[in-house]
Amino acid sequence: MKKLINDPRAVVEESVEGFGMAHADLVDVHTDPIFIVRKGAPVAGKVALVSGGGSGHEPLHAGFVGHGMLDAAVPGAVFTSPTPDQIIPATTAVDSGAGVVHIVKNYTGDVLNFETAAEMAQAEGVSVRSVLVNDDVAVEDSLYTAGRRGVGGTVLVEKIAGAAAERGDSLDAVAGVAEGVVRNVRTMGVALSGCIVPHAGVPSFELAEDEIEIGIGIHGEPGRHKIPMEDADGITSRLLDPVLEDLEIKSGEQVLLFVNGMGGTPLSELYIVYRRAAQILGERGVKVERSLVGNYVTSLEMQGCSISVLRLDDELTALWDAPVHTPALRWGM
Amino acid sequence: MKKLINDPRAVVEESVEGFGMAHADLVDVHTDPIFIVRKGAPVAGKVALVSGGGSGHEPLHAGFVGHGMLDAAVPGAVFTSPTPDQIIPATTAVDSGAGVVHIVKNYTGDVLNFETAAEMAQAEGVSVRSVLVNDDVAVEDSLYTAGRRGVGGTVLVEKIAGAAAERGDSLDAVAGVAEGVVRNVRTMGVALSGCIVPHAGVPSFELAEDEIEIGIGIHGEPGRHKIPMEDADGITSRLLDPVLEDLEIKSGEQVLLFVNGMGGTPLSELYIVYRRAAQILGERGVKVERSLVGNYVTSLEMQGCSISVLRLDDELTALWDAPVHTPALRWGM
Structure with missing residues (x-):
């Protein structure tokens, strides 16, 4: 470690x-x-x-x-x-x-x-x-x-x-x-690697070299299933499809699309996931009105990401756009 | 990979x-x-x-x-x-x-x-x-x-x-x-792990389990020396001391302190480095007027960080504070 x-x-x-x-x-x-x-x-x-x-x-x-x-x-x-x-x-x-x-x-x-x-x-x-x-x-x-x-x-x-x-x-x-x-709002995540809690000193869980965990929690606790490694487009579907189904998003609705890094995944890879997620939403006639891409809710140095979709209305959009000034999120001031 | x-x-x-x-x-x-x-x-x-x-x-x-x-x-x-x-x-x-x-x-x-x-x-x-x-x-x-x-x-x-x-x-x-x-401005970095270029598929360099590289570049190219792993306070001194020496910073001067993550290091650890760096500057009578902490210049998923110190004057401080609106850096608008 x-x-x-x-x-x-x-x-x-x-x-x-x-x-x-x-x-x-x-x-x-x-x-x-x-x-x-x-x-x-x-x-x-x-x-x-x-x-x-x-x-x-x-x-x-x-x-x-x-x-x-x-x-x-x-x-x-x-x-x-x-x-x-x-x-x-x-x-x-x-x-x-x-x-x-x-x-x-x-x-x-x-x-x-x-x-x-x-x-x-x-x-x-x-x-x-x-x-x-x-x-x-x-x-x-x-x-x-x-x-x-x-x-x-x-x-x-x-x-x-x-x-x-x-x-x-x-x-x-x-x-x-x-x-x-x-x-x-609904979310689902994937882990490509585990993470190590400092005072434990050992990985909280292990994944084989060709294995990922779909539906992981933010503490490395088990998700839905471990599957063999897939490409980014395939993984994006596996995360986004259940989110959209559960949220019952329909064509014509507006959403905020949030691709969140788990800490150890390069930003460039998060944008590859964002790309496919936005394409899927476009194919379904859903309008991505706002977006957020980056490491905001992490699991130490875990590699992986989560996709969140928030159904927007004018009220939520206006509140999202309102000025904010914090160490990690800032706009309008 | x-x-x-x-x-x-x-x-x-x-x-x-x-x-x-x-x-x-x-x-x-x-x-x-x-x-x-x-x-x-x-x-x-x-x-x-x-x-x-x-x-x-x-x-x-x-x-x-x-x-x-x-x-x-x-x-x-x-x-x-x-x-x-x-x-x-x-x-x-x-x-x-x-x-x-x-x-x-x-x-x-x-x-x-x-x-x-x-x-x-x-x-x-x-x-x-x-x-x-x-x-x-x-x-x-x-x-x-x-x-x-x-x-x-x-x-x-x-x-x-x-x-x-x-x-x-x-x-x-x-x-x-x-x-x-x-x-x-002067900078020095440390790597705790290597990173993998996607089309290469293998780590650009290897570090043993108890080894870190001081003075690493942002492509994993060699730095000053590999040394056994140390604690964060020790590593912070090894990065900051040469930076301050080269910049010839004197007591009473004002600086911007920038702790930059290489991509795979948790934000919490960057703040532990920031803490010690700010303490060292304080001990030397240098005033930290502005700060930046986060992943801004990364090396894919490399674990590690760099410390930059920028000597400030009123002109540079005002330009730093001026409104900016980009995907990764935003304030004042």
């Missing part, structure tokens, strides 16, 4: 410290317990968004803290849920009195810990609404989940709900927007 | 096609020969910037085509210089009559081909100035170079010279700004 780290047990702490130094204009980093808040939070009168989860998926979530997106991010240990004693102070720190929306990826640990934190924060007088992201069509239940996992679509939920909060929507309205995105 | 590709010989073509589809609002893609131009180019009265080089370093260069940065990018085959028959039409396509600056990374093939193209374009009535980027302090001459190689600092040259062109500077002035950046 070769990693650019020091003590494997200090990876999250040191990485977050560096993140805070690089983006001191945008965020404040709290270290005991660890959480990251938007500079100047709480923003008077604004509903706050808090998300979090295991580390190892960077830039998710800390990279999305800032204007028009998250007010706080709570990183757990690598691939491990953050604890309520982190989530509670993050929640109270960013509440302006207008309430807080928790955006929770559907993993058993995350769900439990955010639930506990929401109850405790509410006991302290903070109104909390929780929105569960479960966009992965690959499996119904998984190693770490009852129900579908929350994966790449999370970044779209955070961007669009963040824009709703920024324009002044109420707590119920922001939660409603987030739930609307969840209803209209 | 597992890659998300189809025909290994069609990698650049298909990737650029997907890139053009994803960013149709920003760029136009020409396919025969291949080059990418800014939407709406030539921009009346504006000096144009053209860069290019071997593919495999994405988002460099095509990802930096757009407002405030490049007017055209010319991708060669993977790790292979583009040819004059690509560079010439790219140059003439974006010339408004105000002239064109070629930004050329110092590799023998790139230098020769851009030189030939500049002569041919000039014969067609285009005023061309060439600026050579040679920021790599690791080696004096290399496998592919007479003199120092052009590496990570290239993105800083393109951003800052692009801002000068956008504000209306003359051809000589834009070239002068670019040369000023080159004089004030």
Whole structure:
């Protein structure tokens, strides 16, 4: 195992410290317990968004803290849920009195810990609404989940709900927007290689030299099936077809197409996947109105990608286009 | 070898096609020969910037085509210089009559081909100035170079010279700004693993399980020396110390600190390197005024990073801060 780290047990702490130094204009980093808040939070009168989860998926979530997106991010240990004693102070720190929306990826640990934190924060007088992201069509239940996992679509939920909060929507309205995105986004991923959790030091799973895993989760947990290696066009169909079927996309509809790298795949390859995905959508009469290509929800150095499709309407498109200024996503300002 | 590709010989073509589809609002893609131009180019009265080089370093260069940065990018085959028959039409396509600056990374093939193209374009009535980027302090001459190689600092040259062109500077002035950046930026990189050129199918070089290469180039060509694996703080010193020494940075000066991923290294690890680099600069009394962390000048899926330091003055800082809108770098608009 070769990693650019020091003590494997200090990876999250040191990485977050560096993140805070690089983006001191945008965020404040709290270290005991660890959480990251938007500079100047709480923003008077604004509903706050808090998300979090295991580390190892960077830039998710800390990279999305800032204007028009998250007010706080709570990183757990690598691939491990953050604890309520982190989530509670993050929640109270960013509440302006207008309430807080928790955006929770559907993993058993995350769900439990955010639930506990929401109850405790509410006991302290903070109104909390929780929105569960479960966009992965690959499996119904998984190693770490009852129900579908929350994966790449999370970044779209955070961007669009963040824009709703920024324009002044109420707590119920922001939660409603987030739930609307969840209803209209689906994702499926593929792994070409495993990844190595720093303190474990061994690959979380193994793939043979000619084997890939279709429907992989973002922790290297099993997907639908292992198959022999195929070309990019074939793999793209295997990911996109179930997404479109599940979303029941029809000719004439408009979508956002998001090709997300898992961390170790060159950008050039993501564009080869994007090319075929856009062609398939075109053949079906679906209009790609917006796109996003890059490494946004990763699994350490895993090679592979996921494809997300979000059904757009004028409202979601306008919120997607709204200005955002975070370390990892920025436009309009 | 597992890659998300189809025909290994069609990698650049298909990737650029997907890139053009994803960013149709920003760029136009020409396919025969291949080059990418800014939407709406030539921009009346504006000096144009053209860069290019071997593919495999994405988002460099095509990802930096757009407002405030490049007017055209010319991708060669993977790790292979583009040819004059690509560079010439790219140059003439974006010339408004105000002239064109070629930004050329110092590799023998790139230098020769851009030189030939500049002569041919000039014969067609285009005023061309060439600026050579040679920021790599690791080696004096290399496998592919007479003199120092052009590496990570290239993105800083393109951003800052692009801002000068956008504000209306003359051809000589834009070239002068670019040369000023080159004089004030230095870079050094490390590889933890090799990378695989698609049509070759085998690693370009091998590193043992406990071995890293200090001073690596962006094509996997040899650096200063192979050493046993060290921790991130130790590696950071090995990269940053020669950079600061060569740049003769003094206490009280202001810099931009750029930690660049080679493609296969998680963002969390880049921030661990950033942390130590910023600490070292702080200990020396150097003020980190601006920062950039991420995968901007890559070597396919290579694991590793480079550290660049750019000495800032008010002029360079203002040009760095100026609005930019490209697929891979965007702010202020």
